Amino acid sequence: MSGSSSNAEQLLRHLEWTVLRRLDGLLQGDYRTLLRGAGMDLADLREYQHHDDVRHIDWNVTARLSQPHVRVFTEDREMSAWFLLDLSPSMDFGSGEQRKRQVSAGFVAVLARMLTRHGNRVGAMLYGSGVDTVIPARGGRQHVLQLLHTLQTRPEAAEADVSGPTRLHELLESAANLVRRRSTIFVLSDFISETGWERPLGLLARRHEVVAVRLLDPLELQLPDLGLIPIRDAETGEQLLVDTHDAGFRKRFARIAAQREADLRQSLVRAGVDALELSTDGDLVDALMRFTELRKRRSRLADGGSAGKLPTHLQQAA
Structure with missing residues (x-):
């Protein structure tokens, strides 16, 4: 077994023993609560x-x-799920131990394994500067390992010379053309993108069960007092030197971030999709259980x- 394949096996086994075992106990086998409307x-x-x-x-x-x-x-005993993965530069950001991209990979591994062990199929579409990789929907643990291996061995956006703004609408439109049979579709992104993704997301939700899995980092919502620090826009490469000691600047930053949060959530509501937020400093099981309770209440x-x-x-x- 190669080193990268071994890493994928180790990560999946770790998730099976930690996250999946906890979910099994909490969901008591009712995993379809996470996938309402499918199958x-x-x-x-x-x-x-x-x-x-x-x-x-x-x-x-x-x-x-x-x-x-x-x-x-x-x-339908055999259900298909697709993961639409935004792997643009901003997904490589993380202010703590984990980056958004790592949290995204963990979510994919857990949900894919949960689905395939019940006889369902999973596929994925990967977006860098465009839709560059499609992994057909298949079943089995070995397929989950292949998917995880692809995510682990894929270079970061900077190393792959991926630059320019994210065009999330390209990923959503490609999925609409590729995924013909009704499926559950998870869109994993931080939604830092050019405008224009709202309409194709809504159109996708008319045919499929769509869940927007939004990745975020605490530093994107509120800046701590760290003095003079450089900030780089991952999407454009532009760098700025900002004074976080300035209380007025921190308040303006928090206000703009809060408005962006409100606008994003409203856009997801208008598109008619359920949303799950995953933070780089959060717990995956807790997030999935909150999402499950939301679906049960609805x-x-x-x-x-x-x-x-x-x-x-x-x-x-x-």
Whole structure:
């Protein structure tokens, strides 16, 4: 076994014994909570019955036949998941022990292994200065090792001479063309990109179950008082010397960062995707459990709210 392959094996084994074992105990086998809406195929249409979920009503057929009809689904035993990986220069940043790129790789390894050991397939698309690598969707632990090996041996953006602004829309548009079958798609990025990615993300979410996995570092939100320090823009290479001892400067930086956070979250809401935030100083299991609880709460609200009631004009027909 080569050194790089051995590193991939060691990392995956470490994650299996730490992160995956903890998740197994907390999720109690309900791993599909993380993948709501995936793995379902339309099997048939039939008349509505009182115990049916009204969210499955096919309104076009109902209007045509003047009788409520519901879509009947069957669980697709083999589900595909795709990881769209932003590996642009800003993903190499990290103010602590981990960089955003390392956190991203850990997330991919954990989710890919969780999926493949239940018989599902995973694939990946990698973006540097463009979409330069596509790993087809396959199953099995060996495939996860290959994916992890590719991420580990890929040079950092600076070493690969990747420069210029990130064009995240290129990655999203490429995925829309490549991934035809309904899948779960994880978009892993810090979303430091040229504008224009919002629309293709929304279009992707119309066909697939899309989760935006946003990578961030605490230093991108608030600057500590470190005196005079050089700051380099990873995307453009521009360098500035800033005085972090200036309280006014730190406040302005925090205010701009908070506005960018609010704008980004609003963009993800408008695109209709769920979002998971992973920080370089955070715990992966805690982040995944918070995300799982969010999905459970949304599911309970949908079941107990107005979405669970038959419209008045259809109650007599039912």
